[in-house]
Amino acid sequence: MTTQINQAPPPDPYNNSLRAQILRNFATYDGPPAYKPWRAPLRTPTSVDHLLAGYTPKRLSIPVAMIDRPYFHNQIPWAVELTGTTNSLAIGGKPQAGKTTFLQTLIVAGARTHAPKDLQFFCLDFSSGKLRPLEGLPHVASVATRIEVARIRRTLAQLTAIANFREKVISDHHGLDWASYLQERHNPQHLASRDPYSDIVFIIDGWDNFTTDDWLPDDAIQGEHDKYIEQVTSLARRGANIGIHLAIGLNRWTALRTTIRSSIGLKIDLSPADINDTGIELTRVVNEIPPKSPGRALSTHAKDYDGIEDAYMHLMVGAPRLDGLDTMAGIAQTFATTVATITEQWKNETSFPPKMEMLPAHLSYADVTTKAPPAKHEDPEHLRWSLPVGLMESTLEPLVLNVMQDPHVLVFGENDSGKTQDLHTIAKAITDRNTPQQVKFVVIDYDGDLEGAVPDEYMAPSATLNDGTVASTYIRNSLELEKSAPLIRAGLEPRRQPANVSKEDRARHSWWSGPEIVLLCDDWHQVITQHPLQYSALQAELAEFIESRTSGFHFIAACHSAQFYTLTSLNKGALGVAWNRGGHVLVHSGNKDEYPGKEIPIRKRRPGEALYIRRRQQRDTVQIAQLP
Structure with missing residues (x-):
C-alpha cells in the first residue's frame, strides 16, 4: 500500500506583491474615510428642524433650503436675509414646482427662529389654499384665500394703515430710522409703542391670479x-x-410689473413655466434644474451662514415640518403638530401681536361710542354734530359723520338691508349729543318704523292751521305732508342767508337763532310715489335750504335702492338736491341691475353693512351700529 502525501500548493508569485498588499490594506482599513469632493445630488427636502440644527439666530435671517456649493465641496443650510437690498423676495416657477412649499417653509422657519413680537405674517393665498393650516401660528396675523374678498380688502387696508402710521411717526421724529423705531416701540411714552406689529412679511402666493x-x-x-x-x-x-x-x-416673471420688480431684491427660480420667461442671461442655468424635481431651485442672490455670496447655485427647498422627516410625504398631517410645537415654544412671551380683526357683522351702538371722542351738550357745534354711527373697514375706527360740514345724510338699500336702523342710530347720536333746545326734528314716517327714534321733547311743535286742523311734525301720510310742507318752509324762511354777509357772520349764522332742524325721512320712495310732483317732491319747499350750509337744516333720508339711479341722475326733489349738494351717503344691499353704471356698486351685503361715500374722501365699507 502506497501512502500519498498531500503537498502544499506552489507559492502564488503575486501573493506578496505590492498590489496584493494594497488590496489587503484597503480591505482591513478602519481609519477615517477618504475625502469625497462631490456630494450626492439634492433630491429630497430637509425638514426645518434639521435646517436649524446648529443654527445661530440672526434677526431676519430665515433658513429655508439646502444649497449645493461645488466649489466648497459642501451642502449647507441656505437662509433668506430680509434686510438691505434683499428686503423683499419673489419665487417663480411652473405649477407644482414648489413655490407654496417655499412660502410654507419661510413661515415655519421664521416662526421657529423669531418671537411672535419680532416677526409677523400677513398672507393672501391665491394658489392652493395651503397657507391656511399655518394661520394658527401666533406669528400669522391673517390668511385670506381668493374667495374671501372682504378679508383680502381688509388685509390690504390694514397693511396700508400700518405703513401710513409708521411713515408718519418716522417723519414726525426727525432722525428716526427703522432700527430706532423698533427700539422706541418698547418706550411707552413714544408714539411708536402704539404699533402692535414689528417686521411684517406680506406673502402673496399665486401672484398671477391676484393680478387678474x-x-x-x-x-x-x-x-x-x-x-x-x-x-x-x-x-x-x-x-x-x-x-x-x-x-x-x-x-x-412677466406677471411682475416693473414698478414692483424693482423693489424685489431677491429672486429665486424654480423649474420655469416657460424657459423664455427667465431672461437670456438665466436660460442656461435654469435649464440645469432637473425636470420633475419639486423644490429644486436657483438663487440669484443671497448669503450663506458663512457670509459668502452665492449666485445661481442649486437649492432644495426645505420641508415645512418639525418631526425630523426629510420628506414632503404626509406633510398636510403634520401642520397641526407644527403649529402646536411652535405655540408651545413661545407660550411664555409677555406680548403677542394681535390677529387681524374683521369688520364685525353685528355692532352695538355702545361698541362705537366707547371708541369715539365724547361730546357734551356744552361743547361747540362741530363736536356735538360729529356723529359716531358705525365702524370703518379700513381702520376699524368709528365712522363719524360730520354733519356740520356736510349737513345731509342719504341712505339707500333694499328691504331689510338696514336703512331704517341707520336712521334710528343717527337720531340716537344726535339726541345723545344735543339738548332739545339745540335740535328739533320733523319726521316723515309713512310705515311707522321710526316710532321711538326721536323722543317727544326733541320733536318740533305742531301748528294749528287757519281751518282749525293741526299740522303735525310727525308726518304719517301724504295728506299730512301736504299740510305740513308749507309750514316747514315758513319755519326755515328766516334762515335764508342775506346778501353781503361776512365770513365771520356766516360762521356764526348771526341772522338767525334757534335750534338745528333735522328732517328725518324713512322710505323716500313712498313719498315720491304718493306726492303730486313725484320725483320733484319737496324741492320747492326745501331746495334752497338743502343747498345752504348756514341754514341749520339737515336732510336725513332713506330710500329703496331701486330708485337710486333715477333720483341721483335727475337731481330732482329734496333727495336729488341733497345728492347734488354732496353729503354722507350709505349704500346698503341691493341688486346690481338697480344701478347701471359702475361708479356706485350695488351689491348684496349683509344687514347693516354699507358702502360709505363722501366727496373728497376715500370710499370705505362700513358696518352701522344697531340699537338694542
Whole structure:
C-alpha cells in the first residue's frame, strides 16, 4: 500500500506583491474615510428642524433650503436675509414646482427662529389654499384665500394703515430710522409703542391670479382691482424703510410689473413655466434644474451662514415640518403638530401681536361710542354734530359723520338691508349729543318704523292751521305732508342767508337763532310715489335750504335702492338736491341691475353693512351700529 502525501500548493508569485498588499490594506482599513469632493445630488427636502440644527439666530435671517456649493465641496443650510437690498423676495416657477412649499417653509422657519413680537405674517393665498393650516401660528396675523374678498380688502387696508402710521411717526421724529423705531416701540411714552406689529412679511402666493380681476365679484366697482394692485405696489416701494417685506410666489416673471420688480431684491427660480420667461442671461442655468424635481431651485442672490455670496447655485427647498422627516410625504398631517410645537415654544412671551380683526357683522351702538371722542351738550357745534354711527373697514375706527360740514345724510338699500336702523342710530347720536333746545326734528314716517327714534321733547311743535286742523311734525301720510310742507318752509324762511354777509357772520349764522332742524325721512320712495310732483317732491319747499350750509337744516333720508339711479341722475326733489349738494351717503344691499353704471356698486351685503361715500374722501365699507 502506497501512502500519498498531500503537498502544499506552489507559492502564488503575486501573493506578496505590492498590489496584493494594497488590496489587503484597503480591505482591513478602519481609519477615517477618504475625502469625497462631490456630494450626492439634492433630491429630497430637509425638514426645518434639521435646517436649524446648529443654527445661530440672526434677526431676519430665515433658513429655508439646502444649497449645493461645488466649489466648497459642501451642502449647507441656505437662509433668506430680509434686510438691505434683499428686503423683499419673489419665487417663480411652473405649477407644482414648489413655490407654496417655499412660502410654507419661510413661515415655519421664521416662526421657529423669531418671537411672535419680532416677526409677523400677513398672507393672501391665491394658489392652493395651503397657507391656511399655518394661520394658527401666533406669528400669522391673517390668511385670506381668493374667495374671501372682504378679508383680502381688509388685509390690504390694514397693511396700508400700518405703513401710513409708521411713515408718519418716522417723519414726525426727525432722525428716526427703522432700527430706532423698533427700539422706541418698547418706550411707552413714544408714539411708536402704539404699533402692535414689528417686521411684517406680506406673502402673496399665486401672484398671477391676484393680478387678474376674475376673482372679484361681478358687481365690483370700476377701478377696484387697480386700487388693490396700487396698494401692493405702494407697500413694495415703501416697505424697506418701514419694516414691511414682500414675499411673492408667481408662475411667470412677466406677471411682475416693473414698478414692483424693482423693489424685489431677491429672486429665486424654480423649474420655469416657460424657459423664455427667465431672461437670456438665466436660460442656461435654469435649464440645469432637473425636470420633475419639486423644490429644486436657483438663487440669484443671497448669503450663506458663512457670509459668502452665492449666485445661481442649486437649492432644495426645505420641508415645512418639525418631526425630523426629510420628506414632503404626509406633510398636510403634520401642520397641526407644527403649529402646536411652535405655540408651545413661545407660550411664555409677555406680548403677542394681535390677529387681524374683521369688520364685525353685528355692532352695538355702545361698541362705537366707547371708541369715539365724547361730546357734551356744552361743547361747540362741530363736536356735538360729529356723529359716531358705525365702524370703518379700513381702520376699524368709528365712522363719524360730520354733519356740520356736510349737513345731509342719504341712505339707500333694499328691504331689510338696514336703512331704517341707520336712521334710528343717527337720531340716537344726535339726541345723545344735543339738548332739545339745540335740535328739533320733523319726521316723515309713512310705515311707522321710526316710532321711538326721536323722543317727544326733541320733536318740533305742531301748528294749528287757519281751518282749525293741526299740522303735525310727525308726518304719517301724504295728506299730512301736504299740510305740513308749507309750514316747514315758513319755519326755515328766516334762515335764508342775506346778501353781503361776512365770513365771520356766516360762521356764526348771526341772522338767525334757534335750534338745528333735522328732517328725518324713512322710505323716500313712498313719498315720491304718493306726492303730486313725484320725483320733484319737496324741492320747492326745501331746495334752497338743502343747498345752504348756514341754514341749520339737515336732510336725513332713506330710500329703496331701486330708485337710486333715477333720483341721483335727475337731481330732482329734496333727495336729488341733497345728492347734488354732496353729503354722507350709505349704500346698503341691493341688486346690481338697480344701478347701471359702475361708479356706485350695488351689491348684496349683509344687514347693516354699507358702502360709505363722501366727496373728497376715500370710499370705505362700513358696518352701522344697531340699537338694542
